[in-house]
Amino acid sequence: MTAVHPAAATATLGIPGEPTGTPADQTADDSLLRFPSGFLWGAATAAYQIEGAAAEDGRTPSIWDTYSHTPGRVRNGDTGDTAADHYHRYRDDIALMKSLGLQAYRFSISWSRVQPTGRGPAVERGLDFYRGLVDGLLEAGITPVATLYHWDLPQELEDAGGWPVRDTAERFGDYAALLADALGDRVRLWTTLNEPWCSAFLGYGSGVHAPGRTEPASALRAAHHLNLGHGRAVAALRSALPGSAQLSVTLNLHEVRPLSQSLADAEAARRIDAVGNRIFTGPILDGAYPQDLLADTAHLLNWDELVQPGDLSAISAPIDLLGINYYTPTLVSSRLGTDGRGAGNGAATRNDGHGASDHSPWPGSEDVIFHLPPGERTAMNWSIDPSGMYDLLTRMHRDHPGLPLLVTENGAAFDDYVNPEGEVRDPERIAYLRTHLAAIHAAIADGVDVRGYFLWSLMDNFEWAYGYGKRFGAVYVDYATQRRIPKASAHWYAEAVRRGGVPSA
Ligand code: FCB
Numbered sequence: 001m002t003a004v005h006p007a008a009a010t011a012t013l014g015i016p017g018e019p020t021g022t023p024a025d026q027t028a029d030d031s032l033l034r035f036p037s038g039f040l041w042g043a044a045t046a047a048y049q050i051e052g053a054a055a056e057d058g059r060t061p062s063i064w065d066t067y068s069h070t071p072g073r074v075r076n077g078d079t080g081d082t083a084a085d086h087y088h089r090y091r092d093d094i095a096l097m098k099s100l101g102l103q104a105y106r107f108s109i110s111w112s113r114v115q116p117t118g119r120g121p122a123v124e125r126g127l128d129f130y131r132g133l134v135d136g137l138l139e140a141g142i143t144p145v146a147t148l149y150h151w152d153l154p155q156e157l158e159d160a161g162g163w164p165v166r167d168t169a170e171r172f173g174d175y176a177a178l179l180a181d182a183l184g185d186r187v188r189l190w191t192t193l194n195e196p197w198c199s200a201f202l203g204y205g206s207g208v209h210a211p212g213r214t215e216p217a218s219a220l221r222a223a224h225h226l227n228l229g230h231g232r233a234v235a236a237l238r239s240a241l242p243g244s245a246q247l248s249v250t251l252n253l254h255e256v257r258p259l260s261q262s263l264a265d266a267e268a269a270r271r272i273d274a275v276g277n278r279i280f281t282g283p284i285l286d287g288a289y290p291q292d293l294l295a296d297t298a299h300l301l302n303w304d305e306l307v308q309p310g311d312l313s314a315i316s317a318p319i320d321l322l323g324i325n326y327y328t329p330t331l332v333s334s335r336l337g338t339d340g341r342g343a344g345n346g347a348a349t350r351n352d353g354h355g356a357s358d359h360s361p362w363p364g365s366e367d368v369i370f371h372l373p374p375g376e377r378t379a380m381n382w383s384i385d386p387s388g389m390y391d392l393l394t395r396m397h398r399d400h401p402g403l404p405l406l407v408t409e410n411g412a413a414f415d416d417y418v419n420p421e422g423e424v425r426d427p428e429r430i431a432y433l434r435t436h437l438a439a440i441h442a443a444i445a446d447g448v449d450v451r452g453y454f455l456w457s458l459m460d461n462f463e464w465a466y467g468y469g470k471r472f473g474a475v476y477v478d479y480a481t482q483r484r485i486p487k488a489s490a491h492w493y494a495e496a497v498r499r500g501g502v503p504s505a
Helices: 063-068 086-099 124-139 155-159 167-183 196-206 216-240 263-286 291-297 311-315 386-399 427-445 464-469 488-499
Strands: 032-034 040-044 104-108 143-149 189-194 246-251 256-258 321-325 330-334 368-371 405-410 450-456 475-478 483-486 501-503
Touching (some): 032 427, 063 155, 086 124, 086 483, 104 450, 143 167, 189 216, 196 263, 216 246, 216 263, 216 311, 246 405, 263 291, 263 311, 321 386, 386 405, 405 427
Parallel strands (some): 040 104, 189 246, 405 450
8 A cells, every 4th residue: 555645635736726636628729738727837956956156155065076076977077066056046046937937946955055964953054045045936936845855965974884874864864854944834845855766876886976886785775775764854854844744755767668578578677667666666655675676686685684673664654745757768678588689779778878887777687788769869868758757657656546746857958059049949858848748648637646747957957977068957057157048948838837738739
């Protein structure tokens, strides 16, 4: 049974007076795919990717500061030192969001800005930044959605062992309590972790993300402690926040598809589903790690020692919503197939598109080969396939009935540039957003309870190991001047928000 908090069934997400959950229907205008009233239209960012001000007002380095300053880790030597300078420009950025008519804004909080050592009391100046941000959003009529952790662990906690160490989960619970205290009177929608799969398996497995360790067993330990940290944070938030608070976790669930109908490829897909998806949905939503995952990884670590009594009930504390980030499907085959295909289709990647490494981010699944599906790709070389969005949402609804879903990230990078007229034309992004929103609309029409959509990203930003070279924003950032230029897609999205729907074609 999926653990859903009782408030979830009836809750709206912050637009007073407008109930959500009414069926998606066509209006008189057949060309518009209309979303339910109360559907929340937003955009997302993350602290390290936009804030800058890395050493200001008491902030200390996070693992991403250390990583980006390590030569060879990030393309072009880019760092988040200045990023989009949002720390100093947040008022203008809120005004920009308001001008686009955004209803909600999902941001993350930099742990080392508000609690520099990852322990002990908060730094008021750090909290003041987020208080100012949230107050500004509320004044502008924009619902704030706070993510507690988007990958930027305080370096001091990594020095003490990082996520592979159990104490980090306890520290995360304390940090959550401190934020509930500081922002609980004004933030109603909370997400504990962003994409713990990336934190665990790119951070400690393939090492293409901070802290850049390549230790398969540590990656699995990290996954458990991230789950436990989520549970501790839910407990801390629930006990401090009013009953109207809505708690969630954001997962980058993989829409895993086998390359062929062979048993071997089906087995490859099962393995990746286990270590890519069910390692989080199992304990968080069903209160147990899946047996097949435990068997696949038993040679790497002793799960019975790792998972202590009480952990699973803490991790499976009821949540109100599940955040889902979807960009592209995951196509896999088995090296152990009987047809001798060997090393895949030549476009194989084993790193889920986040960067190159000789180390796999998939512990226990070394015989799985990753493929790039044919067809259109984004500038990340991620294949464009909105059917993955539909399939993922309908599967989660089937597997966890009664649990409302929120698309907390979706979007695409393209090689945007400012034309001589001073505009950024990005028809590919408009097509990507339209088709993915149409897929969400179709899922809703088929009975899936999706409460909102957050475009990734509000503005161009530091795209992790790719630095500033990849632009995901609806708003273009000229990093030399920090000038913001809404792209054509920003205007398109503003119109979608205004009309409450997207064109059907
Ligand atoms: C997601 C991350 C986000 C951004 C997008 C492109 O995995 O959550 O920070 O990097 O991908």
